[in-house]
Every structure is written in C-alpha cells, then in structure tokens.
Amino acid sequence: MNINVRFAPSPTGYLHVGGLRTALYNYLFAKQHKGNLVLRIEDTDQSRKVDGAIDNLIESLNKCGIIFDKGPTEYSTDNLFIQSNRLSIYHEHVTYLLENNYAYACFDDDFLQYRDKSYNKEQLIDTSYHVRLKIPNNELTVKDEIRGDIKFDLSLIDDPVILKTDQFPTYHLANVIDDHDMDISHVIRGEEWLPSTPIHVVLYDYFQWELPVFIHLPLLLNPDKSKLSKRQGHVSVDEFLNEGYLPEALINFIALLGWNPKNNNEIFSINELIEQFNIKNIQKSGAVFDINKLNWMNGEYLKDIQAESIVSLCKIIFEKHNFTIEDNTDFIKIINFAKQRSHTIADMVEQTTPFFVDPSYNVEYRDLLLDKQSKRLFSLLLEQVAVLNNIEESEIKEIISNLSMEIHVKGKELFFPIRLALWGDVHGPDIGLIIKILGKEKTLARLNKALKYG
RNA sequence: GGCCCGUUCGUCUAGUGGUUAGGACUCAGGGUUUUCAUCUCUGCAACAGGAGUUCGAUUCUCCUACGGGCUACCA
Structure with a gap:
C-alpha cells in the first residue's frame, strides 16, 4: 500500500502552531512509511484569501524542517495543488x-x-x-x-x-x-x-x-481549555521563531502535545521522532499549550547548541533591539554567557543589555553604592585598569584577587559593589567577562560614574 | 438546544483487575557554584462523581457531572 498524506491549510494568513502540529504528524507518518507528504492549498473561500499567505506558510513550515514531497512551489495558475485552479x-x-x-x-x-x-x-x-x-x-x-x-x-x-x-x-x-x-x-x-x-x-x-x-x-488548547487561539498568548509559528525559539525545540515540544513515545525521554531530534512516532500512541484528549514548558525546552536546546551556529540568528534579533554587534568574537562570548541562562534569544537580549547600554543602578543597593569601602574599591580598580594595555579575563581575575588581599575583602563584599558599578546589579556575569567585553574605556567610565555617585 | 468527542498531579503525560499510581514542566526547600544562572538532591501535588461486574477496581460496563468541538453558500 502506498502511503500518501497531506497537509491542507487555507491561505488565510500565518501558520498556526496547531497547523504546525498537524503538518508535523503528517510529515512524521509519511517519512516513517517512506510515503509522500503533499501540500494542498484549500482556497475555496475567495473572501478569506490573503496575499502572500501561501509563501508564508511554506516558509514557516520549511524553517521547521517540514519539507513537502509534492505541492505548489509558487502560486502559479497551472498548479494542481491549489484548489482554485x-x-x-x-x-x-x-x-x-x-x-x-x-x-x-x-x-x-x-x-x-x-x-x-x-x-x-x-x-x-x-x-x-x-x-x-x-x-x-x-x-x-x-x-x-x-x-x-x-x-x-x-x-x-x-x-x-x-x-x-x-x-x-x-x-x-x-x-x-x-x-x-x-x-x-x-x-x-x-x-x-x-x-x-x-x-x-x-x-x-x-x-x-x-x-x-x-x-x-486531539485539539491544542488555551490554558482555559478552549481551542487554541490568539487572545491568550501568541499562536503564530512566525512569532515564535522571531522571538528566538529554535525550530528544533518548537517541533520537539509540539510533537509531545498529544503524542508520547511511552518512555520517559523528552528531548527528540526530528529523526528520532520519525523513528518513534506511532499513531497508536496519540492521545484522545486535547492538550493545553503550556508556554512554560516550551520555554524550558527551548532553554535546553539553547544550552546544548554551539554559539557559532546561532550567531547569525542572534545578530538579527539583537539588532532588532537596536544593539549593534561590532566584534564577532566578543559577541560569541556574550552568546555563550547568555544562552546558559535564557529561555529564548529574546531573553538573551534582556540578560545582556548592560553589555550594550549603560545600566541604571538597582535601587535596592543604593547604600552599597554609597559605602566608603565600595568607593575605595572603585578607585583602586580604576587605577589598575587604567594602566592596562589590552584586557584579558585572566588578568582581571588576578587584579581582583590581589585587590581582595590588599584590602582584606572577599566574597560578596568584594564582588557585589564591583558588579553593581559595572553592571548595575549585584548579580550578573563574571566580572572578568564584563570588563573584557566592555573594554577599557567603558569600564573606566562606569567606575568613574559609580565613584561619583551620591 | 441538538449531535459528536473527551476526563490520571496546576500543565504535558506513563501505567495496572491487586503499584508506596511513575516521569517531565511549574512551585517550595537543601547542596554545588566566593554573585546569579547552570547542575544536583528533596519535597508539594492526580486516578471527576455514583452505581454495577469482581474476592478486589484508577483500570471493564452503565449513568451523571464537567470540559471541549461542530452545528455557515469558513476551512
């Protein structure tokens, strides 16, 4: 028996995550059985037609790794996979x-x-x-x-x-x-x-x-169990991708909404999904689309992925937030720092903002900033950084540990004020990394600002 | 209203005629990390209700409740 399946959306706009899952299950089933996946455009309602929707649909699907064996390559009039023809x-x-x-x-x-x-x-x-x-x-x-x-x-x-x-x-x-x-x-x-x-x-x-x-x-559901729709969070695949959810993570997450492999694994590559997918294991009841778990899963993918392989994607998203990427080597360092602690690339932007713009101080630590000891720390560090020619993280580390011995301060008492001055908050990246990325000029400027604060 | 589908932790789910009902996310707490995060450990938390079948039902049957979908010259 020849296995042929189809995904048959109507071109009324963007691709919905529910549609993505339907397409995915069709794809998995086709691949697993060495069959064909057909894309068919159901545009019999002329009033609901949206220009560009077909290209959009195909692009979103392709980005997620769903490739059709047959279907319209473009919206041409002689195409048999478009119903209006x-x-x-x-x-x-x-x-x-x-x-x-x-x-x-x-x-x-x-x-x-x-x-x-x-x-x-x-x-x-x-x-x-x-x-x-x-x-x-x-x-x-x-x-x-x-x-x-x-x-x-x-x-x-x-x-x-x-x-x-x-x-x-x-x-x-x-x-x-x-x-x-x-x-x-x-x-x-x-x-x-x-x-x-x-x-x-x-x-x-x-x-x-x-x-x-x-x-x-089974249907994909909103948190209130109604059929998944806009109004209760976003549902457009494009939006997820643009926010920096990785296609692999989105596919992995969505595959597990209504289907499970009968074991305790959670992370699956698309090939593993093709191998293990089984109609018999599809759930009968609807599944709530839990953004929380998607965030976790995307974070897992982010941790595992090589910074180099998402650098261009990150660049697009960082630049969308008006951050200019000057040095690629530095940017990779920034990515490596941020991807460990972010759910999405949009999160990464938030996590690293003080690298790009001067931060405002966390008001909770105002007293620490005014502290005499802190001021002394700032001026000592300032002196030492000022004489540096080129900055290495290891060198900064050494300077700080010497400083620690010199004024007999260590741990949080040492790191909190410095990070506050450079980063605006007591929590953040390693101080060596901050100074390395900031460079001499900005480091000095921020130390100066902290010194004069109050 | 009518028709159809469904119901295991808050969420995604595993599971069985006899189990301490398992895992994951979230949340809470501990440890690691001279910050945070990561990592790790522990904890909280579920078989919708009622009958029946049975020695025994979360598991099988029926009813009820609840939830959802459909009810367009939309898909």
Whole structure:
C-alpha cells in the first residue's frame, strides 16, 4: 500500500502552531512509511484569501524542517495543488452527482423545497443557484483510527452546500475529490473535522471511491481549555521563531502535545521522532499549550547548541533591539554567557543589555553604592585598569584577587559593589567577562560614574 | 438546544483487575557554584462523581457531572 498524506491549510494568513502540529504528524507518518507528504492549498473561500499567505506558510513550515514531497512551489495558475485552479474538475463531479440524484440545485436557502426537483443544464444557465448534497436518513458508522467506531444519525444532518453560488466548491466537496485524486491513503487532521466526516463518507459512497483511513488529532488548547487561539498568548509559528525559539525545540515540544513515545525521554531530534512516532500512541484528549514548558525546552536546546551556529540568528534579533554587534568574537562570548541562562534569544537580549547600554543602578543597593569601602574599591580598580594595555579575563581575575588581599575583602563584599558599578546589579556575569567585553574605556567610565555617585 | 468527542498531579503525560499510581514542566526547600544562572538532591501535588461486574477496581460496563468541538453558500 502506498502511503500518501497531506497537509491542507487555507491561505488565510500565518501558520498556526496547531497547523504546525498537524503538518508535523503528517510529515512524521509519511517519512516513517517512506510515503509522500503533499501540500494542498484549500482556497475555496475567495473572501478569506490573503496575499502572500501561501509563501508564508511554506516558509514557516520549511524553517521547521517540514519539507513537502509534492505541492505548489509558487502560486502559479497551472498548479494542481491549489484548489482554485481545479474548478472545472469539481464542476464535472457536481454534474455527476446532479445527474444521479445525489445532489440538487437550490435557488435560495429554503433548500427542502428543491430537494426532489431537478433542473437540466439549460435551465441553470444565467441563474443564481447553489448545489446541496442529499444526505440519506440512515445511520452511518465512521471509523477513526484513534477513537474507533463512531455512530452518526444522518437524519440529523442538514443537506450541506457543496457548490456555492459563486461556483466555488465548499470544503467538503473539494476535499474529498482532491484526497481521491491525490491518492491520499490517510487523512490526518484536527478533531474539529470529526463532525463533518459523515458528510465526506457519504460523498465517497456516491462516487464509489475507497475510503482513506481517518485519523483525528486531539485539539491544542488555551490554558482555559478552549481551542487554541490568539487572545491568550501568541499562536503564530512566525512569532515564535522571531522571538528566538529554535525550530528544533518548537517541533520537539509540539510533537509531545498529544503524542508520547511511552518512555520517559523528552528531548527528540526530528529523526528520532520519525523513528518513534506511532499513531497508536496519540492521545484522545486535547492538550493545553503550556508556554512554560516550551520555554524550558527551548532553554535546553539553547544550552546544548554551539554559539557559532546561532550567531547569525542572534545578530538579527539583537539588532532588532537596536544593539549593534561590532566584534564577532566578543559577541560569541556574550552568546555563550547568555544562552546558559535564557529561555529564548529574546531573553538573551534582556540578560545582556548592560553589555550594550549603560545600566541604571538597582535601587535596592543604593547604600552599597554609597559605602566608603565600595568607593575605595572603585578607585583602586580604576587605577589598575587604567594602566592596562589590552584586557584579558585572566588578568582581571588576578587584579581582583590581589585587590581582595590588599584590602582584606572577599566574597560578596568584594564582588557585589564591583558588579553593581559595572553592571548595575549585584548579580550578573563574571566580572572578568564584563570588563573584557566592555573594554577599557567603558569600564573606566562606569567606575568613574559609580565613584561619583551620591 | 441538538449531535459528536473527551476526563490520571496546576500543565504535558506513563501505567495496572491487586503499584508506596511513575516521569517531565511549574512551585517550595537543601547542596554545588566566593554573585546569579547552570547542575544536583528533596519535597508539594492526580486516578471527576455514583452505581454495577469482581474476592478486589484508577483500570471493564452503565449513568451523571464537567470540559471541549461542530452545528455557515469558513476551512
């Protein structure tokens, strides 16, 4: 059996993390079975179309490592993976349904009165009509791979519109025809589609097509358990990436929302996910998107990653915060310091701000800054740094330890005032690193400022 | 309202007809680090409720409650 799966978003804007997870599960499933992953653009609602959305979608997905085997490479008119280019195909199928009495034309929303009528093609020319699918009155069982058999009473379902007045198909029709034409073997999609699956099954039945396997994924939830949406934190993949969440971490985190490998591991590369992913281990209930845990996981990735490999990404984000990167070697040092203690790259900016702009003093330590002993420390350090030609961290360390012996001060009493003067707070990087990055001039200036403070 | 799906620590989850119900995030506390962070150790914390089946149910069945999704000429 050939395994073909698809991710079928509508181009209405940015890629949502829920969409990313659906795409990911499709991708993992396809790769694992040496099948194909198809990208299909469902743009049958002309009013909701957003320019550039397709390129955007593809770019976000690609950044996260999800590559399609088939799909539109660009938004070109002859592309078969974009539904708006397949209108004539849908029309042919509508004709088939109409001719076999599986569907009927309606001239207004009071559709029941048209249910038993039929019109030939000539009668429909120059009229404004839509087409509805006749849903029979029997019971129907849908098989979902995760939930098992689900019974529906079809008499409770209204005849759905399959062709709109503007002659575009609705989702139900286009989706079924495309899945068949693209030889989709497994439909992996969000749980919100479960209630409309019987409509799709009826369509398959009318066309006498073989059903794909249906796999409905549990929803991603807001902290209040409603369906994940904006308003309660951000959900756009782009936003996460721009804030400096690493694609690998985002993918890892999202993979574990609704699926688990039945062991206690938490960190997975994409290849490990491909190896271990299993439909059977997908959860039935929805999963709250916990930003807290994503932060932790992103931090784990940040700790492990080589500074060199994120330097250009960091540069973009630091420059977005108006920090100019002058020296690459220094910047790597800064990254190495910050990535150990940050959740995201945006966090790293915050952690390292005093490297770039003169800090204001933490008011809690005002007294320490005014202290006579502190002032003495500042002036002694100032003297010693002033005579240095080029600054090495080891040298600074030595100077400070000599200073410690000279005035008999050590530990916090020694480091707090110095760090306060140079960094604005008693906590921060190693003093050697601060001075090394700051350079002689800025170090002297900050010591001077602290000396005069009060 | 109707239909459908779901329910193990606050969150992500493991698990079993008999377990001290396990792990991770968060939180709290200890240790390491002459700062902070990292790291590490410890702790707090869950089987929605009620019947039934059974020697025994968190686990199987039913009911209730609660939560969510869908109910568009949106996907």
